[in-house]
Amino acid sequence: MNRTVEELMEALREFIPEDRVTNNQTILEQHSKDESYHTPSLPDIVVFPTTTEEVSKVMKIANQYKVPVVPFGRGSSLEGHVIPYDHGITIDFSLMDKVLEVRENDFLVKVQPGVTRSQLNKELKKYGLFFSVDPGADATLGGMAATNASGTTSVKYGVMRDQVRDLEVVLADGTVIHTGNLAAKSSSGYHLNGLFVGSEGTLGCITELTLRVYGIPEYILAARATFPSIHDAVKAVVSILQAGIPIARVELVDEHSIKQVNMYSETNYKIRPTLFLEFHSNEAGLKQDVEFMKEIVAEHDCESIEFESDHAARNRLWKARHNLAYAYVHGYPGKKLMVTDVCLPISELAGAIEHARSALNSLGLTGGILGHVGDGNFHVLLMINMNDLDEIKRADQLNETIVMYALERGGTCTGEHGVGVGKQKYLEKEHGKALHVMEKIKQALDPHMILNPNKMIKMKEK
Numbered sequence: 001m002n003r004t005v006e007e008l009m010e011a012l013r014e015f016i017p018e019d020r021v022t023n024n025q026t027i028l029e030q031h032s033k034d035e036s037y038h039t040p041s042l043p044d045i046v047v048f049p050t051t052t053e054e055v056s057k058v059m060k061i062a063n064q065y066k067v068p069v070v071p072f073g074r075g076s077s078l079e080g081h082v083i084p085y086d087h088g089i090t091i092d093f094s095l096m097d098k099v100l101e102v103r104e105n106d107f108l109v110k111v112q113p114g115v116t117r118s119q120l121n122k123e124l125k126k127y128g129l130f131f132s133v134d135p136g137a138d139a140t141l142g143g144m145a146a147t148n149a150s151g152t153t154s155v156k157y158g159v160m161r162d163q164v165r166d167l168e169v170v171l172a173d174g175t176v177i178h179t180g181n182l183a184a185k186s187s188s189g190y191h192l193n194g195l196f197v198g199s200e201g202t203l204g205c206i207t208e209l210t211l212r213v214y215g216i217p218e219y220i221l222a223a224r225a226t227f228p229s230i231h232d233a234v235k236a237v238v239s240i241l242q243a244g245i246p247i248a249r250v251e252l253v254d255e256h257s258i259k260q261v262n263m264y265s266e267t268n269y270k271i272r273p274t275l276f277l278e279f280h281s282n283e284a285g286l287k288q289d290v291e292f293m294k295e296i297v298a299e300h301d302c303e304s305i306e307f308e309s310d311h312a313a314r315n316r317l318w319k320a321r322h323n324l325a326y327a328y329v330h331g332y333p334g335k336k337l338m339v340t341d342v343c344l345p346i347s348e349l350a351g352a353i354e355h356a357r358s359a360l361n362s363l364g365l366t367g368g369i370l371g372h373v374g375d376g377n378f379h380v381l382l383m384i385n386m387n388d389l390d391e392i393k394r395a396d397q398l399n400e401t402i403v404m405y406a407l408e409r410g411g412t413c414t415g416e417h418g419v420g421v422g423k424q425k426y427l428e429k430e431h432g433k434a435l436h437v438m439e440k441i442k443q444a445l446d447p448h449m450i451l452n453p454n455k456m457i458k459m460k461e462k
């Protein structure tokens, strides 16, 4: 940085009011970390823009003085994405939190990036609509697009990338572009929506999103099914999918995690490997799907199945599932969260989970296995003592062995959490020469490497 922090603050305050440009220590600390075990680092300045124009002007100044910029949504990411290791300016989008337009006849909504998924769903409910992507944290839609987030409903509705019709993006030099349009399909030009979704703030700042939304289904039925082993539960999922049952959610929670759920959410679920399921349909279709599903799970030694049709009971069930990571955090005070996150072809999933369980045991670590198993995506959730170097080393080893197992079988090192700094070392193995194409894209769009520098892509300025 060739300007002092004071000079930069002065330049920013020429177009953003004083109270929205700060180097207050508490606010810097709030923007120094994510929700994971990665080491914090302070930004120099945090700005809170309210318009695209302000974001564009911040980027112009940052580009002129080659100051690093980290876009910040809720800070709920898990691989060090928002930690400003190179310091500079953090742009916090929390004040850009307006639902701008609901086009109910087009099943589209236009929002600012700081809108959270629960805020959006509250608004959409008035129209009989909902937004499908639901990561465990109440993340912002800008952050969710930037990490290509997904959640429990992706098996039916798809991931964040499937929902984005258009993004307004401020590039590194302050130029404002749109990456798509409102049409359901297009063969016009490169797929910029696809490029910017999942770019983790390294290619531009998302300042507006146009997203697909869905009608709230006529009938919804949730269920909890327990099995003698994780293997039986996963095999049941594969059979359900192969049978073509249009399942809306299917989540695996192992015994250790069910214990945490019961303690945190005051539930009394059986401590067995469990599938949390949900079906969306009309009444007749749903009845048929559920009968077929019951036959299939019985073939996989399902021990019990309990249904929840009542709205409050379903909400309780999914709230318990969504709060699982927080249940671990609460259950292990003083420890830090480390979550593995791989995704494999569905036929490889049972083997991958068995491999992860045996690696967990042989490394002497305590953790739970859970995941969006309908997508072939699972996590091992570990609570790490950051003062125990040996434990950190064993946790890293576990992460590595799980990633390698997935990569060797055509999977990916991250199904949904993203790369940040934690998964950088696996990109070369996963992408080979395609990683150099990504580096070239980064260089073309951000030649001074100011946007979330050294996250995802590690590069030297030419």
Ligand SMILES: Cc1cc2nc3c(=O)[nH]c(=O)nc-3n(C[C@H](O)[C@H](O)[C@H](O)COP(=O)(O)OP(=O)(O)OC[C@H]3O[C@@H](n4cnc5c(N)ncnc54)[C@H](O)[C@@H]3O)c2cc1C
Binding pocket: 034, 035, 070, 071, 072, 073, 074, 075, 076, 077, 078, 081, 082, 093, 113, 134, 135, 136, 137, 139, 140, 141, 142, 143, 144, 145, 146, 147, 148, 149, 150, 151, 152, 200, 201, 202, 204, 205, 206, 207, 325, 326, 416, 417, 418, 452
């Ligand atoms: C308890 C818990 C459960 C979770 N469960 C899931 C899950 O089920 N599925 C899942 O996918 N993730 C999950 N996550 C991870 C996290 O919630 C997601 O990565 C989320 O998408 C991040 O959103 P955020 O608003 O917190 O973004 P942040 O963490 O603030 O930022 C994430 C990345 O996006 C960039 N970014 C943020 N806003 C913008 C913007 N406007 N323009 C450009 N770049 C931007 C940042 O620079 C950063 O690289 C979970 C996290 C926790 C703590």
